[in-house]
Amino acid sequence: MLFAVVLFFFSGVVVDARYAANWTSLDARPLPTWYDEAKLGIFVHWGVYSVPGFGSEWFWWHWQGQQPPDPKCVSYMSKNYPPGFSYPEFAPQFHAQLFDPHQWADIFKASGAKYVVLTAKHHEGFTTWDSPFSWNWNAVNTGPHRDLVGDLADAVRNQSLHYGLYNSLYEWFHPLYLIDKKNGFKTQEFVINKLLPEMYNMVVRYKPEVIWSDGDWEAPDTYWNSTAFLAWLYNDSPVKDTVVTNDRWGAGCACKHGGYYNCKDKYTPGQLPTHKWEKCTSVDTYSWGYRRNMRLSELMDLPTIIKDLVQTVALGGNYLLNVGPTAEGTIPPVFEERLRGVGAWLQINGEAIYASKPWRDQYDNTTLPIWFTSKGSTVYAIVTVKPPKSIVQLSSPKTSSKTKVTLLGNPKPLAWSPLHPNAGLTFYCLSFQKHLDRPGL
Numbered sequence: 474m475l476f477a478v479v480l481f482f483f484s485g486v487v488v489d490a491r492y493a494a495n496w497t498s499l500d501a502r503p504l505p506t507w508y509d510e511a512k513l514g515i516f517v518h519w520g521v522y523s524v525p526g527f528g529s530e531w532f533w534w535h536w537q538g539q540q541p542p543d544p545k546c547v548s549y550m551s552k553n554y555p556p557g558f559s560y561p562e563f564a565p566q567f568h569a570q571l572f573d574p575h576q577w578a579d580i581f582k583a584s585g586a587k588y589v590v591l592t593a594k595h596h597e598g599f600t601t602w603d604s605p606f607s608w609n610w611n612a613v614n615t616g617p618h619r620d621l622v623g624d625l626a627d628a629v630r631n632q633s634l635h636y637g638l639y640n641s642l643y644e645w646f647h648p649l650y651l652i653d654k655k656n657g658f659k660t661q662e663f664v665i666n667k668l669l670p671e672m673y674n675m676v677v678r679y680k681p682e683v684i685w686s687d688g689d690w691e692a693p694d695t696y697w698n699s700t701a702f703l704a705w706l707y708n709d710s711p712v713k714d715t716v717v718t719n720d721r722w723g724a725g726c727a728c729k730h731g732g733y734y735n736c737k738d739k740y741t742p743g744q745l746p747t748h749k750w751e752k753c754t755s756v757d758t759y760s761w762g763y764r765r766n767m768r769l770s771e772l773m774d775l776p777t778i779i780k781d782l783v784q785t786v787a788l789g790g791n792y793l794l795n796v797g798p799t800a801e802g803t804i805p806p807v808f809e810e811r812l813r814g815v816g817a818w819l820q821i822n823g824e825a826i827y828a829s830k831p832w833r834d835q836y837d838n839t840t841l842p843i844w845f846t847s848k849g850s851t852v853y854a855i856v857t858v859k860p861p862k863s864i865v866q867l868s869s870p871k872t873s874s875k876t877k878v879t880l881l882g883n884p885k886p887l888a889w890s891p892l893h894p895n896a897g898l899t900f901y902c903l904s905f906q907k908h909l910d911r912p913g914l
Contacts, residue, residue: 494704496730502707504732504749507635507682508717510828511587512786513819514683515812516639516753516795517577518592518761519621521599523800524563525549530762530797533560533597538645564599567616572802574628580804581634584812585819587827588635590685590793593622593675595762598644602679606671617802626679637683638675642668642697642721644688658696669698673705680711686721686731694723694730719751733791745788745831752785755795756811763797763805772807775814780857782815782826787844787855789831821882825853834869839897841865853881864901872898 492498522530527549529535535543536550537560550558581589594600594607602622603613612621622638629636644650649663676684684706689697699722707713720731728736734750736742741752755761756778759771773781778794785792794815796808819826829846837843841860846853854867870876878887878900889900 492704492707494700496700499700499703499707500730502732505682505715505717507715508588508733508791509749511635512791512826512829513584513586513782513815514588514590514635514637514751514791514793515581515584515586516590516685516755516761516793517625517798518595518639518755518763518795519798520592520595520601520762521560521563521567521597521616522595523763523798524566526763526765526800528766529760529764530595530597532762534645536560560597561610564610564615567612567800569612569617569619569621569800569802572617572619572621572624572798574624575631577625577798577804578628578632578634580809580812581629582632583816584794585816585823586634586794586812588637588683589625589629590637590639590683591622591625593638593640593679594644594671595639596641596643596645596688598641598647600671602675604671605674606667622675622679635682636679637685637717638679638681639685639687640672640675641688642686643691653696654691658692661696661698664696664698669702672702676706676710676712682712682715682717684716684718686719689721689723689726692724694726697723699723699726741784742788742790745835746790749789749791751791751793752781753793753795754781755797756808757795757797761795761797763799769807773811775811775818778811778815779818783844783855783857786826786829787831787835787846822855824881825855829853832869837867837869839866839868843867845869864899866892866897866899868892868897870898871896 492502518530520530522532525532528543528546532546536546591601593602598607598610600607600611602611602620604611609615612619626636647663647667649667653660653663694700703718703722706716706718710716718732720727720729720734722731728734734748735753736750739752739754740750742750756773757764757767757771758773759767782792796804796812798804825846829848832845832847832852835845837845842857844855844857846855852870856865872891872895876898878889878898880887887900889898892898
């Protein structure tokens, strides 16, 4: 059970600028304020890999790319598909016939998330929109015969949520990419003829407010022409004032360049970073895409998700929680249950999360694990385990006669006393345990 205690102690706007195509200039761009205030986003990995639904979204690579191939993937194919079956043959089976974007958007809204990031293209190269640069390998020419990116964009924005798109820079088996790779990335046939035209088209068409770049690590940012693209994005694109980007723009860029930092999947810093960051993680701890063979024990439970969210926000980060829909276009009920559970907790405790800032001390473990957030003179102490009794001690706060302590969801002030002269406090109340047992906590 997790809850937030409010301690009342009485004691970024984007500027108009032109950015040059270099990291010194691009990194100086202020992060649009909506992103830091949002705190929680939903990540959605959905593509052709959802059809085999085995192992992970890297199924094609594990089956036919890496050497030697993953024997589990080879066995899965030999047992369930005819000899000679190719990965592209999965695309016509990606029907998405049960996809209801408004239902998805309702779930995302109920989760308490403020933004949604959908995979427009993963490393397999299949686009979930009608890319003119991905002929017959997109969701309109085959499979659903539907603009999945556009349909979800409308539904998400109708719920007043920000909409973003994940885009992989590289593609495992694209012929032009393989040529450039063979040439040691001294040629840019893939970048000039496929990647950049597609990205420009995607931004102008869908106006994403998050561009979640990936697949950058095999080549430097100079190969990808990353700085030129970002300069256009920040200066002249239709989302120049609101768009945010991550740090995956070339080998060595992670945790160094970009709008906010991912650093690595499921990244958790040991201390408060000096730069805005985001933790991306998945309800399914083994995969980002849908897996038919997932087990309940392999999923994050609700208390774990909330604790992870709290720690991330206390350390100044945003939390991007992933779910993988089925090839039919449904969000598995176990994922929906997790998302709605997070939303129920945020309905009571969201004040301690949204638009909050890290406090001078982020963590207190005097008697219980407690994370702090703040807004001005208000400090939120988020207790991440159920106390053995209705008494909690905090060593960090500096108190005075004007200090007031309340429990979110309960308007009555809590009785408290100093732990030390002018420092720390002990608070307690008879209704404390009853509050912890309320639904959604």
